[in-house]
Amino acid sequence: STVPPKILNNGVEMPQLGFGVWQVPDDEAERAVATALETGYRSIDTAAIYGNEEGTGRAIAASGVAREDLFVTTKLWNGDQGYDATLRAFDESLAKLGLDYLDLYLIHWPLPARGKYVDTYKAFEKLHADGRIRAIGTSNFLPEHLQRLIAGTSVIPAVNQIELHPHLQQHAAREYHAEQGIATEAWSPLGQGKGLLEVPAIIAIGQKHNRTPAQVVLRWHIQLGNIVIPKSVTPSRIRENIEVFDFILDTEDLAAISALNEGRRIGPDPATFDVG
Ligand code: NAD
Numbered sequence: 001s002t003v004p005p006k007i008l009n010n011g012v013e014m015p016q017l018g019f020g021v022w023q024v025p026d027d028e029a030e031r032a033v034a035t036a037l038e039t040g041y042r043s044i045d046t047a048a049i050y051g052n053e054e055g056t057g058r059a060i061a062a063s064g065v066a067r068e069d070l071f072v073t074t075k076l077w078n079g080d081q082g083y084d085a086t087l088r089a090f091d092e093s094l095a096k097l098g099l100d101y102l103d104l105y106l107i108h109w110p111l112p113a114r115g116k117y118v119d120t121y122k123a124f125e126k127l128h129a130d131g132r133i134r135a136i137g138t139s140n141f142l143p144e145h146l147q148r149l150i151a152g153t154s155v156i157p158a159v160n161q162i163e164l165h166p167h168l169q170q171h172a173a174r175e176y177h178a179e180q181g182i183a184t185e186a187w188s189p190l191g192q193g194k195g196l197l198e199v200p201a202i203i204a205i206g207q208k209h210n211r212t213p214a215q216v217v218l219r220w221h222i223q224l225g226n227i228v229i230p231k232s233v234t235p236s237r238i239r240e241n242i243e244v245f246d247f248i249l250d251t252e253d254l255a256a257i258s259a260l261n262e263g264r265r266i267g268p269d270p271a272t273f274d275v276g
Contacts (some may be wrong), residue, residue, distance in 0.1 A: 002040060002065075002175065002242070002243070002245050003015040003016060003017045003018075003040070003041070003042065003043075003223055003242065003245065004016055005243065006183055006225075006227055008158040008159065008183055009156055009158055009181040009182065009183070010134075010135055010155075012103070012134050012135045012158065012160055014043065014071055014103070014104065014135070014158075014159070014227060015041075015042050015043040015071055015184070015227075016222060016226075016227050017041075017043070017218070017222070017227070017228050017229075017230075017242060017244070018041060018042075018043025018044060018045050018071065018073070018227070018228070018229045018242075019032075019033065019036040019041040019043065019044050019045065019229060019230070019231070019238070020045045020187070020229035020230060020231035021033065021044065021045065021046050021050060021052055021141045021231060022047070022050055022231060023050075023231075024050070024052055024057075024231070024233055025051070025052065026051060026052045026054055026055035026066050027055055028055070028233055029046075029050075029052035029055035029056055030052075030055035030058050030059045030235075031059075032059075032163065032232075032238070033055070033059035033060065034055050034059040034062065034063065034235045035235050036238050037059065037060070037063040037065055037120070037236050038063075039235075039238050039239050039242060040242055041141045041238075041242060042065070042069055042070055042071060043071040043072075043073070043103075043229070043253070044056055044060070044070070044071070044073065045073045045090060045161075045229040046072075046073065046074050046075075046097075047074055047075035047077070047106075047108055048074060048075060048076065048077040048080070048089060048093050048108075048217075049075070049077045049078075049108065049276065052075060053093055053096035053097050054096045054097075054098075055206075056072075056097060057096060057098035057099065058098070060072070060097070060098070060099075062205070062270060067099075070103070071103040071104070072097065072102060072103050072104075072107065073102075073103060073104040073105070073164060074093045074097065074102060074105060074106075075105070075106040075107070075108040076089055076090070076093075076105065076106070076107055076108055076120065076124075077108055077141055077276055078087065078111055078274075078275065078276035079110055079276045080258065081107070081111065081114065081116040081117065081120045082116050082119055082120060083119045083120070083122055084123075086120050086123035086124065087123050087126070087127070090102075090123075090127055092103065094132070101131065101132050101133065101134065102132065102133045102134070102205075103133070103134045103135065103139060104133070104134065104135045104136070104158070104159060105124060105127065105133045105135075105136055105137075105185065106137050106138055106139040106159065106186060107110050107120055107121060107124070107137075107139060107141070108135075108139050108140070109140045109270060109272055109273055110138070110140060110141050110142070110145040110270055111273070112145060112247050112271065113274055114274070117138075117141075117149060118148065118149060118152040118153060119151075120155075121136070121149055121153050122153060122161075124136040125153060125155050128155060129182070135158035135159065136155060136157065136158060137157040137158045137159035137160060137161070137182070138157045138159070138160045138161070139160065139161040139162070139185075139187070140162060140163075140270040140273070141157075141160050141162075141163070142173070142270055142271060143172065143173060143176040143269065145270070146176065146177075146180065146182070148158065148166055150180065156180060156181055156182065157182050158182070158183060159182065159183045159184075159185050159227065160173070160177055160182050160183075160184060160185065161185040161186075161187050161229075162184065162185070162186070162187065163186075163187055163265055163266065163267045164184065164186035164188075164189065164226060165186065165188055165189055165190065165191040165196060165217065166191070166196060166199075166202070166220065166257050166260040166261065167191055167195075167196060167260060167261065167262045167264060167266075168191075168261070168262070168263060168264060168265055168266070169258070169261040169263075170184075171261075174224075174226075183227055184225070184227065185226065185227040185228075186221055186226045186227065186228050186229070186269065187229065187231050187267075189218060189221050189226070189228040189229065190214055190217055190218070190230055191217075191218065191266065192266055194266075195204070195215070195238060196213075196217065197213040197214055197215075197217070198213070199260060199275065201256045201257070201259070202217060202257070202260075203276075204242055204256075205249065205253045205256060205257070208253070209247050209249075209253075211247060212240055214230070214237070214240060214241060215240060215241070215243065215244050215247075216228070216249070216253075216257075217257075218230060218241060218244045219244045219247065219248075219249055220249060220253075220254065220257045221250055222244060223248070223254065224235040228238050
């Protein structure tokens with residue numbers, strides 16, 4: 001594979017670029033993951049709530065790629081938070097994926113008003129200690145949630161997966177993660193492909209390097225040190241999105257993209273999001 005690894009805080013290597021399957025129905029996910037694996041992706045990001053762990057698992061099983069060469073992430077859904085419920089939900093996800101261990105398990109949302117994420121994470125620590133998960137982490141945790149988690153548990157999260165793209169650059173979160181040794185993983189790295197890929201500055205940088213806007217944005221993430229998991233079900237885009245390791249943005253390009261920060265979320269605010 002052409003994708004370089006990011007070394008997590010427990011020494012586990014995670015590909016810096018992987019394939020996301022949010023909003024992809026199970027059958028379509030099976031086809032898309034199969035295409036991604038053929039194209040050279042080795043990291044897949046799914047979640048219990050996406051409803052496509054089975055399709056993802058079928059594609060993995062059929063791919064012929066050795067298990068140790070794959071990096072599979074799934075996420076615990078909100079309604080399954082709590083120690084015992086987490087242990088059950090993990091078994092279910094693993095069975096749906098058809099795997100006997102997971103590479104990375106994330107708490108999908110903190111749901112601070114429910115006050116369960118510390119107990120939930122203690123179940124993650126047990127699964128990790130039992131050798132059933134190689135790395136454990138969080139998603140959508142604000143620094144204040146991470147602080148409380150770290151104070152109440154013993155394994156520092158390996159990864160926090162958060163909304164992050166040129167319109168929402170998350171400087172404070174990235175800085176806090178770096179201080180704590182937590183890798184930053186960007187969800188919706190392309191800003192969901194909407195306005196971001198039509199921004200003139202991004203198009204211009206692409207023309208300069210003979211690259212597409214999506215490749216420019218993904219390359220920006222890579223040079224910042226973010227882990228990225230772009231999603232596409234279109235084979236040509238799946239290929240395009242992984243071909244970002246043979247060009248370099250210069251300081252002028254990086255500065256032009258830095259200037260696009262609007263600090264505005266597409267997705268929900270983790271402080272108040274509370275469904276499921
Ligand atoms: P994204 O930023 O990856 O954008 C995907 C969309 O961009 C596609 O549907 C397509 O419309 C467009 N696109 C993709 N490649 C393109 C290309 N080369 N050229 C032009 N357009 C292109 O958005 P996403 O799916 O929201 O995020 C990626 C992954 O992050 C998800 O699939 C999921 O795995 C993860 N995610 C996690 C959370 C969370 O709460 N943890 C939330 C959202 C997404």
